[in-house]
Amino acid sequence: MSALTSVSGFPRIGQNRELKKIIEAYWKGNASLGEVRATAKELRAKHWKLEQEAGIDLIPSNDFSYYDQMLDTAILLNVIPQRYQRLAFENPEETLFAMGRGYQGDKGDVTALPMKKWFTTNYHYLVPEIDEATEIKLNSTKPFDEFNEAKELGIVTKPVLIGPYTFLKLARNPQAEEVEYDRGLIDAVAAVYAEVITKFAGLGAEWIQIDEPYLVLDKEDGDLSLFKSLYSKILSARKGAVKVLLNTYFGHIADAYETVNLLGFDGIGLDLNEGREENLAAVEQYGVAENTTIFAGVINGRNIWRNNYAVSLGLVDALKKVTPNVAVSTASSLLHVPFSTEGETGLADEVRRHFAFAVEKLGELHEVAVLADADEEAKKASAELKANQALFDGTRVASDPAVAARLAALTDDDFVRQPARAERQKEQREALGLPLLPTTTIGSFPQTREIRAERAKLRKGEIDKAEYDEFMKSQIDACIKHQEEIGLDVLVHGEFERNDMVEYFGQNLNGFLFTKNAWVQSYGTRCVKPPIVWGDVSRANPITVEWSAYAQSRTDHVMKGMLTGPVTILNWSWPREDITHEQQTQQLALAIRDEVLDLEAAGIKVIQIDEAALREKLPLRKTDWHKKYLDWAIPAFRLVHSAVKPTTQIHTHMCYSEFNDIIKDIDAMDADVISFEASRGDLVVLDAIHDAKFETEAGPGVYDIHSPRIPSEQEIEDRIYEILKKMDVEKVWINPDCGLKTRGNAETWPSLENLVAAAKAVRAKIAK
Ligand SMILES: Nc1nc2c(c(=O)[nH]1)N[C@@H](CNc1ccc(C(=O)N[C@@H](CCC(=O)N[C@@H](CCC(=O)N[C@@H](CCC(=O)O)C(=O)O)C(=O)O)C(=O)O)cc1)CN2
Numbered sequence: 001m002s003a004l005t006s007v008s009g010f011p012r013i014g015q016n017r018e019l020k021k022i023i024e025a026y027w028k029g030n031a032s033l034g035e036v037r038a039t040a041k042e043l044r045a046k047h048w049k050l051e052q053e054a055g056i057d058l059i060p061s062n063d064f065s066y067y068d069q070m071l072d073t074a075i076l077l078n079v080i081p082q083r084y085q086r087l088a089f090e091n092p093e094e095t096l097f098a099m100g101r102g103y104q105g106d107k108g109d110v111t112a113l114p115m116k117k118w119f120t121t122n123y124h125y126l127v128p129e130i131d132e133a134t135e136i137k138l139n140s141t142k143p144f145d146e147f148n149e150a151k152e153l154g155i156v157t158k159p160v161l162i163g164p165y166t167f168l169k170l171a172r173n174p175q176a177e178e179v180e181y182d183r184g185l186i187d188a189v190a191a192v193y194a195e196v197i198t199k200f201a202g203l204g205a206e207w208i209q210i211d212e213p214y215l216v217l218d219k220e221d222g223d224l225s226l227f228k229s230l231y232s233k234i235l236s237a238r239k240g241a242v243k244v245l246l247n248t249y250f251g252h253i254a255d256a257y258e259t260v261n262l263l264g265f266d267g268i269g270l271d272l273n274e275g276r277e278e279n280l281a282a283v284e285q286y287g288v289a290e291n292t293t294i295f296a297g298v299i300n301g302r303n304i305w306r307n308n309y310a311v312s313l314g315l316v317d318a319l320k321k322v323t324p325n326v327a328v329s330t331a332s333s334l335l336h337v338p339f340s341t342e343g344e345t346g347l348a349d350e351v352r353r354h355f356a357f358a359v360e361k362l363g364e365l366h367e368v369a370v371l372a373d374a375d376e377e378a379k380k381a382s383a384e385l386k387a388n389q390a391l392f393d394g395t396r397v398a399s400d401p402a403v404a405a406r407l408a409a410l411t412d413d414d415f416v417r418q419p420a421r422a423e424r425q426k427e428q429r430e431a432l433g434l435p436l437l438p439t440t441t442i443g444s445f446p447q448t449r450e451i452r453a454e455r456a457k458l459r460k461g462e463i464d465k466a467e468y469d470e471f472m473k474s475q476i477d478a479c480i481k482h483q484e485e486i487g488l489d490v491l492v493h494g495e496f497e498r499n500d501m502v503e504y505f506g507q508n509l510n511g512f513l514f515t516k517n518a519w520v521q522s523y524g525t526r527c528v529k530p531p532i533v534w535g536d537v538s539r540a541n542p543i544t545v546e547w548s549a550y551a552q553s554r555t556d557h558v559m560k561g562m563l564t565g566p567v568t569i570l571n572w573s574w575p576r577e578d579i580t581h582e583q584q585t586q587q588l589a590l591a592i593r594d595e596v597l598d599l600e601a602a603g604i605k606v607i608q609i610d611e612a613a614l615r616e617k618l619p620l621r622k623t624d625w626h627k628k629y630l631d632w633a634i635p636a637f638r639l640v641h642s643a644v645k646p647t648t649q650i651h652t653h654m655c656y657s658e659f660n661d662i663i664k665d666i667d668a669m670d671a672d673v674i675s676f677e678a679s680r681g682d683l684v685v686l687d688a689i690h691d692a693k694f695e696t697e698a699g700p701g702v703y704d705i706h707s708p709r710i711p712s713e714q715e716i717e718d719r720i721y722e723i724l725k726k727m728d729v730e731k732v733w734i735n736p737d738c739g740l741k742t743r744g745n746a747e748t749w750p751s752l753e754n755l756v757a758a759a760k761a762v763r764a765k766i767a768k
């Protein structure tokens, strides 16, 4: 006997990123759509079988996606804006990719749907657009096809859908401030889900999982009644034996639990990792309806450390005091962890045994479920439990006393830069001699196939470090020359030597470990390979100084140094679980502080410290914002730069500008300049900058780098005037909205030429 086991979702990119490779080949015209479909089918079969072999009871289907599961949901509901429908593609995949990445070709020219961060992860979803023309109806057979595909393999899966509440809350109406959740819309959406459930009942599904992660956010007026109206309709359509699991993750649903419980779902999935105490308390307070099973999300889907069985079993036991109906589940989809530790031969065995990636987590899930139903005697005899206990009983790493001593010696003054910003800004303007509306870029220039191939050659030992460095220097030379030619003011070296802005820094810091193949999907086919924080962190050696000094030696312009900030390094790594995020971030802050001071000493006058991921990990609930995050994250950033001279200009960059609510905290980072994404509808952030009397100089991105489209000079000029309506011209910088590494040279240089021309045109008009 063992408790019922359920997996919320499985990675789909493939053990060796097969899906990425075939789709990118298809985009380049090097593979057919048939080949894409065949690879996708093989991957699905492989993943289902792995889950079956691991003894998982409820194996997900429809967790597969070519690009993004929100996009799939939009297509399922026929939420396809007119501009894509008009392209009238022959194949549904072509419409899907046009929505995901835009389309420029013989059928037309359309921008992509906007992309946003999926809650607090580094995964991005596409934002569905609902407008007056939207006609909600069941529009795709994808979930049914995949269910049948698995059934043919002898596996009755549990179809997974993003729920209607989360879908509606995350959708946008481009013509209005907000989507209006009127009766018609609610009824239409609920009707599609009801139809889907009925169809699945007919196909022989036993469980359907509906994901509602938006339930873990603070509630606004009307949220719970919206949820109730949707689900009372959907659940009344439940027929025959089919059961509905309402699944939540990334936090707790204490403020919705009573409502959810009263609705009579067959299963309720709770995250007992991120929402542990509150979720448990809610279950204890309100009980569990008689026919409802609680799916205890105990296997962490957000980190790669082994599960602590004793802790998980304790959580299951606590639930069993309230209800006998407890299933064991992953705390979220496993999409956010890499595939398998198999093949990570670069990690010593005694290191590797501390990690569980997706495949290993299946095994853990099964073992926890078996133990959850075992009596005390059987538990005592369990070799698995003993081995697991031993893993957590031992001391994993010795702490570094030097790091501890440095941290202990810090005083309040170390977190405050002198003199005050307004004074510094004046001095910097004189020292740097920049024009009004200075132009710059965010740091990286296109990572061409040639550059990556060179790095691959170094990895494989086909070239040596000296040859590699020469190659990178020639790339830097060419990039500087080009920037000078088109007339940018503050130059960058291009970041060619970096595989990734976080992995690269990890590779040069003590305390980090690296994998060969632990890729995780970030958006579309783009993946990241986060480094692992294994021990105490310190700087092994100067990291960027030689590159930046070299670049500065090649030009009379100001060369901007480029660093990744401590909060972002931690957020895009696999953090330790034995010390707090705050402690790890402080260690990182000291390491990057050393680098800042070395850059300054090497003659670098402008230093950018990217905090691209600072906003991403802002807790989902407002009450947690300061005490659980900002109160240490913002000071950690200040610690990095507080010791530089007044004339050294500190920049920072954030990819997303959804920081209206924390605008004061952003200002409190005390950077001199910030650049951020402000394409499309986020002019609202400019209002916040205006209203908050934001002190930091700012470069709201004047064009979107996520698209290959080349913005015209006029377009950028218009954009600058929009910005000038809200900001003091003395404080405005002109830049794209993020780094250019994912773009090609073909679109990058004309776009930047237009950017410089637009800035010059506006300067000339202002001077008159
Ligand atoms: N960590 C992180 N998170 C982020 C971002 C970011 O830049 N970094 N940006 C935002 C958007 N997200 C992004 C995520 C990934 C990529 C990206 O470009 N990923 C690349 C991989 C980058 C990389 O690590 N490249 C390595 C290795 C690449 C690789 O696969 N090499 C091949 C061989 C390549 C060849 O021979 O041509 C191999 O090893 O098989 C390198 O350059 O060295 C990809 O998926 O294609 C961009 C943005 C938000 N989150």
Ligand code: MET
Binding pocket: 442, 443, 444, 495, 501, 562, 610, 612, 653, 655, 738, 739, 740, 741
């Ligand atoms: C994802 S933020 C990117 C910042 C980095 N400096 C770059 O330009 O690529």
Ligand SMILES: [Zn+2]
Binding pocket: 442, 612, 653, 654, 655, 737, 738, 739
């Ligand atoms: Zn960015």
